[in-house]
Amino acid sequence: MNRLQRESLDIAPMLEIRDLHVEVDDKPILRGIDLAIGAGEVHAIMGPNGSGKSTLAQVLAGRETFRVTAGEVKYRGRDLLAMAPEERAREGVFLAFQYPVEIPGVSNVYLLRSAFNAIRKHRHEPELDAVDFLARVRERLGAMGMDQVLLNRGVNEGFSGGEKKRNEILQMALLEPRLAILDETDSGLDIDALKVVADGVNSMRNPERAIVLVTHYQRLLNYIVPDAVHVLVDGRIAKSGGPGLALELERHGYGGMESGPAAPTSMKETLKETS
Amino acid sequence: MSALLETLVNRPYAHGFYTAVETDAMPKGLSEDVIRAISVRKSEPEFMLDWRLKAYRHWLTMTEPEWATVEHPPIDYQDIVYYSAPKANTDRPKSLDEVDPELLRTYDRLGVPLRERELLAGVAVDAVFDSVSVATTFKEKLSRLGIIFCSFSEAVQQHPDLVRRYLGSVVPYTDNFFATLNSAVFSDGSFCYIPPGVRCPVELSTYFRINARDTGQFERTLIIADKGAYVSYLEGCTAPMRDENQLHAAVVELVALEGAQIRYATVQNWYPGDREGRGGIYNFVTKRGDCREANSKISWTQVETGSAITWKYPSVVLRGDNSVGEFYSVALTNNHQQADTGTKMTHLGRNTRSTILSKGIAAGHGRNAYRGLVKVANSAIGARNYTQCDSLLLGDQCAAHTFPYIEVKHPSAKVEHEASTSRIGEDQLFYCMQRGLSSEDAVSMIVNGFCREVFKELPMEFAVEAQKLLGVSLEGSVG
Numbered sequence: 001m002n003r004l005q006r007e008s009l010d011i012a013p014m015l016e017i018r019d020l021h022v023e024v025d026d027k028p029i030l031r032g033i034d035l036a037i038g039a040g041e042v043h044a045i046m047g048p049n050g051s052g053k054s055t056l057a058q059v060l061a062g063r064e065t066f067r068v069t070a071g072e073v074k075y076r077g078r079d080l081l082a083m084a085p086e087e088r089a090r091e092g093v094f095l096a097f098q099y100p101v102e103i104p105g106v107s108n109v110y111l112l113r114s115a116f117n118a119i120r121k122h123r124h125e126p127e128l129d130a131v132d133f134l135a136r137v138r139e140r141l142g143a144m145g146m147d148q149v150l151l152n153r154g155v156n157e158g159f160s161g162g163e164k165k166r167n168e169i170l171q172m173a174l175l176e177p178r179l180a181i182l183d184e185t186d187s188g189l190d191i192d193a194l195k196v197v198a199d200g201v202n203s204m205r206n207p208e209r210a211i212v213l214v215t216h217y218q219r220l221l222n223y224i225v226p227d228a229v230h231v232l233v234d235g236r237i238a239k240s241g242g243p244g245l246a247l248e249l250e251r252h253g254y255g256g257m258e259s260g261p262a263a264p265t266s267m268k269e270t271l272k273e274t275s
Numbered sequence: 276m277s278a279l280l281e282t283l284v285n286r287p288y289a290h291g292f293y294t295a296v297e298t299d300a301m302p303k304g305l306s307e308d309v310i311r312a313i314s315v316r317k318s319e320p321e322f323m324l325d326w327r328l329k330a331y332r333h334w335l336t337m338t339e340p341e342w343a344t345v346e347h348p349p350i351d352y353q354d355i356v357y358y359s360a361p362k363a364n365t366d367r368p369k370s371l372d373e374v375d376p377e378l379l380r381t382y383d384r385l386g387v388p389l390r391e392r393e394l395l396a397g398v399a400v401d402a403v404f405d406s407v408s409v410a411t412t413f414k415e416k417l418s419r420l421g422i423i424f425c426s427f428s429e430a431v432q433q434h435p436d437l438v439r440r441y442l443g444s445v446v447p448y449t450d451n452f453f454a455t456l457n458s459a460v461f462s463d464g465s466f467c468y469i470p471p472g473v474r475c476p477v478e479l480s481t482y483f484r485i486n487a488r489d490t491g492q493f494e495r496t497l498i499i500a501d502k503g504a505y506v507s508y509l510e511g512c513t514a515p516m517r518d519e520n521q522l523h524a525a526v527v528e529l530v531a532l533e534g535a536q537i538r539y540a541t542v543q544n545w546y547p548g549d550r551e552g553r554g555g556i557y558n559f560v561t562k563r564g565d566c567r568e569a570n571s572k573i574s575w576t577q578v579e580t581g582s583a584i585t586w587k588y589p590s591v592v593l594r595g596d597n598s599v600g601e602f603y604s605v606a607l608t609n610n611h612q613q614a615d616t617g618t619k620m621t622h623l624g625r626n627t628r629s630t631i632l633s634k635g636i637a638a639g640h641g642r643n644a645y646r647g648l649v650k651v652a653n654s655a656i657g658a659r660n661y662t663q664c665d666s667l668l669l670g671d672q673c674a675a676h677t678f679p680y681i682e683v684k685h686p687s688a689k690v691e692h693e694a695s696t697s698r699i700g701e702d703q704l705f706y707c708m709q710r711g712l713s714s715e716d717a718v719s720m721i722v723n724g725f726c727r728e729v730f731k732e733l734p735m736e737f738a739v740e741a742q743k744l745l746g747v748s749l750e751g752s753v754g
Binding site for chain 1: 700701702703705706707708709710711712713714716720721723724725726727728
């Protein structure tokens with residue numbers, strides 16, 4: 001179903017953020033975010049350092065260090081903020097971390113299978129045993145250009161920066177989320193690794209899945225062409241547009257962006273601009 | 276994070292305990308008469324009684340040690356019953372229906388076979404049942420190899436020469452307050468002798484752990500591996516054991532002769548007390564192995580999750596040249612549990628080697644201390660030791676301490692010590708939960724990862740049980 005069909009059928013978007021305010025240690029970080037993302041769409045959220053991009057990504061995933069002071073987030077019609085982090089994950093929200101965490105002694109494949117089966121169980125689907133799961137992982141590994149050796153190493157333990165990011169994409173590919181949020185997955189990648197990651201993300205695009213790319217640089221968007229681009233400045237969306245907006249940013253930088261009142265970002269208007 | 280841990284930490288202990296039952300017991304208190312009475316009841320030969328009495332007289336001159344970083348109210352040694360016979364069937368629960376459902380739930384989670392559950396829970400069962408016949412077949416198989424494996428009492432009757440020769444040869448009756456007390460009053464335990472050149476084909480005590488239920492609070496184990504012999508011994512059980520006795524003072528002696536190898540693995544999960552630290556077992560154990568002759572090897576592996584207080588230092592005396600001592604330990608303390616545990620490696624022979632790997636986990640108000648001594652005598656030319664002590668903290672009310680003691684008397688010795696302390700990170704938990712794991716599963720997974728190097732040293736089936744045990748212990752108490 002394309003966007004226009006959905007609009008005409010007036011189906012609720014997959015993710016709907018209304019007037020979201022978030023603080024850390026009493027310091028406001030997000031100051032009224034409005035955003036709607038429909039199934040099948042890829043949205044890029046750009047902005048200078050400290051604008052609140054990563055905070056938004058982590059709040060959506062349920063990190064407790066951030067305090068939501070106002071606003072609401074609807075995910076597939078449910079109150080996302082009321083859900084525990086693991087429940088969000090099981091319901092299909094996936095965050096690819098900017099800094100993937102090391103867990104010494106826990107093998108990568110063990111974490112993967114535990115996560116995979118936790119989600120299967122939640123969906124009342126049969127859990128996979130170690131053998132069947134391994135076969136499935138190997139399939140995806142090849143596509144990601146990852147070495148099998150990484151499966152039996154500790155989670156992210158001693159992985160290079162690029163390996164950690166690819167590992168996040170591998171997890172995403174296996175867990176098949178409905179809403180994938182990629183937090184600066186492109187940072188620190190060389191051009192080859194960037195292509196691998198982009199291919200991984202592009203292969204995940206489908207009409208049932210929404211993808212949010214949080215990024216500082218336009219570079220990633222050369223490989224993953226988004227449906228919409230939003231520019232975050234000082235905790236507000238300063239501007240929204242189509243893929244062209246990213247190129248414009250690259251030419252002029254974030255300097256020209258106002259941090260004034262939030263620009264119109266309701267879904268209808270976003271769609272007008274992107275179409 | 277701290278709020279989450281608090282919730283997890285404050286869950287009640289899930290295992291529960293069964294109420295006390297009547298026992299055929301002697302009156303409380305300790306005296307020479309009581310010791311004579313124990314010896315008579317066990318129909319012991321004269322040398323055993325002499326040994327017990329010597330120990331008792333020596334014990335009277337000793338005072339309780341105070342150096343461990345544990346705290347408990349004073350123990351009244353005259354308020355303890357020193358001998359209780361196995362309970363009569365009429366006093367036991369008639370079936371599992373009468374047993375604390377929480378206990379049963381734990382057995383279920385640990386996958387304890389039904390028949391063993393009845394035994395562990397103290398249910399009255401017929402004298403002849405499946406496990407016993409399994410055990411009998413098993414014993415016959417061992418005896419064909421010349422392996423002696425029986426209760427200590429039986430060994431005293433059937434093999435008095437071996438007992439006389441080796442009893443107290445590793446841990447003398449004068450050794451320390453609790454070991455001396457044990458020497459005077461020990462009720463029973465296990466005895467094992469592997470003849471020269473024999474490799475024991477099975478992990479000993481796997482089939483027998485259920486029989487250990489009535490060995491009581493003063494248990495004594497003696498294992499001898501003769502020249503070139505090999506034995507792997509498993510002690511304890513992952514399922515929580517019922518026990519009315521608060522003070523446990525066991526002694527384990529291992530003797531490895533030339534080229535022999537002994538692996539001794541323990542999983543200990545006794546009642547740790549309630550959330551405020553009331554009740555719970557005091558586990559004051561002396562475990563020591565003697566690599567008596569050249570090229571012998573002794574390994575201790577322990578997983579300690581139970582007891583209110585654990586005071587235990589499985590040690591190795593490296594007497595023979597080229598002998599090897601190993602100590603692998605996981606100790607978990609939660610709520611108000613206290614553990615002061617570690618090892619002693621005493622290098623006497625040439626080119627002796629020892630490895631120490633200790634993983635301490637403290638949660639709740641738990642206190643966890645590693646205390647280890649590496650001693651290299653001036654006779655131990657070319658001795659080597661490697662020690663690694665890691666501590667993991669959950670929450671901000673717990674404590675971990677490391678007390679390494681190193682005494683080196685020969686310049687050729689190489690002694691290495693590494694220590695680390697870390698905390699389960701909020702970021703690690705969040706990462707796992709973002710992948711769909713519950714907080715409990717996340718904590719359990721991270722802790723298991725931390726212990727992996729030690730679990731690798733456990734016999735396979737024990738390793739699987741130990742992992743489950745950490746999961747259950749953390750569920751019932753931490754996460």
